[in-house]
Amino acid sequence: xxxxxxxxxxxxxxxxxxxxxxxxxxxxxxxxxxxxxxxxxxxxxxxxxxxxxxxxxxxxxxxxxxxxxxxxxxxxxxxxxxxxxxxxxxxxxxxxxxxxxxxxxxxxxxxxxxxxxxxxxxxxxxxxxxxxxxxxxxxxxxxxxxxxxxxxxxxxxxxxxxxxxxxxxxxxxxxxxxxxxxxxxxxxxxxxxxxxxxxxxxxxxxxxxxxxxxxxxxxxxxxxxxxxxxxxxxxxxxxxxxxxxxxxxxxxxxxxxxxxxxxxxxxxxxxxxxxxxxxxxxxxxxxxxxxxxxxxxxxxxxxxxxxxxxxxxxxxxxxxxxxxxxxxxxxxxxxxxxxxxxxxxxxxxxxxxxxxxxxxxxxxxxxxxxxxxxxxxxxxxxxxxxxxxxxxxxxxxxxxxxxxxxxxxxxxxxxxxxxxxxxxxxxxxxxxxxxxxxxxxxxxxxxxxxxxxxxxxxxxxxx
Ligand code: BGC
Numbered sequence: 001x002x003x004x005x006x007x008x009x010x011x012x013x014x015x016x017x018x019x020x021x022x023x024x025x026x027x028x029x030x031x032x033x034x035x036x037x038x039x040x041x042x043x044x045x046x047x048x049x050x051x052x053x054x055x056x057x058x059x060x061x062x063x064x065x066x067x068x069x070x071x072x073x074x075x076x077x078x079x080x081x082x083x084x085x086x087x088x089x090x091x092x093x094x095x096x097x098x099x100x101x102x103x104x105x106x107x108x109x110x111x112x113x114x115x116x117x118x119x120x121x122x123x124x125x126x127x128x129x130x131x132x133x134x135x136x137x138x139x140x141x142x143x144x145x146x147x148x149x150x151x152x153x154x155x156x157x158x159x160x161x162x163x164x165x166x167x168x169x170x171x172x173x174x175x176x177x178x179x180x181x182x183x184x185x186x187x188x189x190x191x192x193x194x195x196x197x198x199x200x201x202x203x204x205x206x207x208x209x210x211x212x213x214x215x216x217x218x219x220x221x222x223x224x225x226x227x228x229x230x231x232x233x234x235x236x237x238x239x240x241x242x243x244x245x246x247x248x249x250x251x252x253x254x255x256x257x258x259x260x261x262x263x264x265x266x267x268x269x270x271x272x273x274x275x276x277x278x279x280x281x282x283x284x285x286x287x288x289x290x291x292x293x294x295x296x297x298x299x300x301x302x303x304x305x306x307x308x309x310x311x312x313x314x315x316x317x318x319x320x321x322x323x324x325x326x327x328x329x330x331x332x333x334x335x336x337x338x339x340x341x342x343x344x345x346x347x348x349x350x351x352x353x354x355x356x357x358x359x360x361x362x363x364x365x366x367x368x369x370x371x372x373x374x375x376x377x378x379x380x381x382x383x384x385x386x387x388x389x390x391x392x393x394x395x396x397x398x399x400x401x402x403x404x405x406x407x408x409x410x411x412x413x414x415x416x417x418x419x420x421x422x423x424x425x426x427x428x429x430x431x432x433x434x435x436x437x438x439x440x441x442x443x444x445x446x447x448x449x450x451x452x453x454x455x456x457x458x459x460x461x462x463x
Contacts, residue, residue, distance in 0.1 A: 017135065017216050021144045023189035024131050026182050027087055027124035028148040030094050032155020033179055034117050035063065036297075039272060040163020041172040048172070049107050057403075062111050064399040066118020067125065068392055074123035075388025082203075083131040083196045083384070086123060091187030093120035095180045102177030113176075126374070126391040130383060133375035134196040135216055138443045142311030142368075145375055149368040150304045156271065157297035164290055198444070201229045202380050232445035233380055235452060243382055250457050251377045254435055255390035261428040262370045263397035265327055266421035267362050269405045270296060270355060280338065280414055281351035292352065296359050303363035315440040315461065316369050317432070323365020324429040330358035331422035338414035366428070370394070376439045379448045437461065 038060055046056055070090075078086045093116055101113030129148045136144040159175075166175055194216065200209035206226070213222040243252055270277065274296045275289035283289060310319060333354040337347045378386035408417045438461025439447055450460050 016218065017144070020135060020193050020216065021132050021147050023186065023193055024087060024128050025147045025151040026186040026189070027090060027128035028151030029155040029158075029182055030179060030186065031121050031125050032152035033159045033182070034094070034098075034121055034155075036156040036159030036271070037163060037175050037179070038063070040160070040167060041175045044170040044172040045110065049110070051107070055107060059107070059111060059114060061399060061402055063114045063118035063121065064395055064402065066115040067122035067395040068399065070119035070122020071126060071388050071391040071395055072122075074127060075385040078127055078130060078384030078388070079382065082199050083127055083134065084190055084193060086127045087131060088187055088190050090120045090123040090127060091183050091190065093117070093123070094183035095187065098176055098179035098183060102173045122391065122395060125395075126387040129371045129375040130387055131196055133372075133444070134198040135194075137217065138441055140312055141376070142316065142372055142440065143308045145372045146304065146308045146311060146368040149371055150301065150308060153297065153301040153304050153363070153367075157294065157301055160294050160297050164294075198229055198380055201226070202233060228443060228445045229380070232448050235449070239382065240385075242379075243386055247451050247454060248379070250435065251451055252386065252389070254377060254437070254457065255374045255386065256393045257431050257435065258370045258373060259390040259394035260397045261424070261431060262366050263394060263401050264421075265366065265425050265428055266331070266401065267366070268398055268401055270359060272402065273405065274355070277355060278352070282345070282348040283352070296355065299356055300359050300363045300367070303360045304368060307364045307368050311368065311372065312440060315438050316373060317436060317438045317461065320365040320369045320432050320436060321429060323361045323363075323369075324425055324432060326361025326364070327358055327366070328422050328425035328429065330354040330361060331418050331425055334358070335415040335418035335422060338418065373436065373439065376444060376447055377437065379451070380444070434458070
């Protein structure tokens with residue numbers, strides 16, 4: 001079995017790795033901004049184009065259709081042309097889509113623009129963590145990859161704030177158009193960033209891989225790491241069959257399972273519908289609803305920072321399990337609060353507190369851990385493809401939840417809906433407890449060799 005090949009003391013880390021991470025994480029920022037911005041913009045778009053309810057839903061959710069398609073096509077491209085180039089393509093699509101929607105003169109044009117933005121989101125959502133994971137040393141990989149999740153949460157908060165700031169003028173074009181700024185920085189920045197050293201090795205570009213490793217590790221002592229990557233690669237057959245075969249099937253199940261569970265435990269009903277939920281809880285005024293929504297976004301962001309500090313210390317599994325337990329508890333409480341026919345003021349506060357606890361619990365576990373794990377558990381030769389499969393499952397499930405939330409409330413009632421999410425949370429906890437591996441402090445090559453030797457997922461973290 002391949003050993004964990006970087007000696008901690010050996011790793012001299014300059015600030016370069018942080019610069020590379022920060023630039024590429026702009027992909028996450030755009031993911032968050034472009035999914036969040038629609039909630040502020042839609043009010044004005046509805047008026048401008050006199051949208052029916054169906055057309056409104058179409059405009060809102062078409063971005064998710066684009067994301068599914070972006071994730072489908074992006075995986076193969078990332079394996080073939082490299083992670084860096086694929087992120088550059090995504091940045092160009094982000095810029096075109098943002099400017100396109102900003103200038104839209106018809107509904108069809110608007111929907112087409114949102115679709116292009118969606119494709120960019122679909123690509124960036126997996127290519128960014130993939131790229132960061134492959135450039136990171138294993139002992140800080142959790143933190144670095146989760147910069148992406150932090151950037152998503154920052155993008156969401158910024159989109160709320162800009163929506164709020166521009167609401168008096170109703171300038172929805174500017175809301176969309178502003179995304180062209182980070183898109184350009186991402187594209188130009190990535191142009192100067194190195195390619196993933198692991199991808200370079202997989203394309204037999206050894207000299208380049210060595211140069212990049214020396215640059216990002218800040219030392220010329222990279223032989224061992226390079227050898228580890230090569231050895232791992234030599235033992236892989238990187239095709240579909242291998243991914244669905246008995247050795248890698250557990251990894252495939254973990255990725256797809258977490259992808260779906262991350263969404264069907266309901267996070268985006270809160271991210272997209274927070275003001276509605278606050279109104280259910282008896283907080284009627286628009287300003288309270290906005291304030292509370294920003295509050296949700298800020299908690300999401302702050303707790304993600306806490307998670308980043310803990311992922312490489314306590315590990316991925318404990319955070320995932322604790323976070324899910326918090327989500328189950330808070331969803332149960334939400335259901336309980338809404339059970340009463342007339343929510344008293346006190347119960348209204350219980351509902352708000354539960355909502356905040358729910359978001360914080362997501363941010364400590366499921367939020368960062370899902371994207372981190374899928375960037376770690378797949379073999380190099382098919383990492384892009386495998387990640388894109390999990391990402392498609394994530395966006396597909398996101399789409400289904402967005403379409404069904406309001407109908408679920410109609411059919412099951414508010415309590416019933418939150419209790420269903422709580423039940424799904426219990427399934428997610430059991431799934432994670434029995435199937436999710438611990439990848440803390442393990443090199444990507446070690447993780448691959450663990451699957452190849454037929455090891456059980458839960459044995460991975462054990463010395
Ligand atoms: C999820 C998104 C969600 C976001 C909220 C991400 O990890 O994939 O669907 O909107 O977290 O922070």
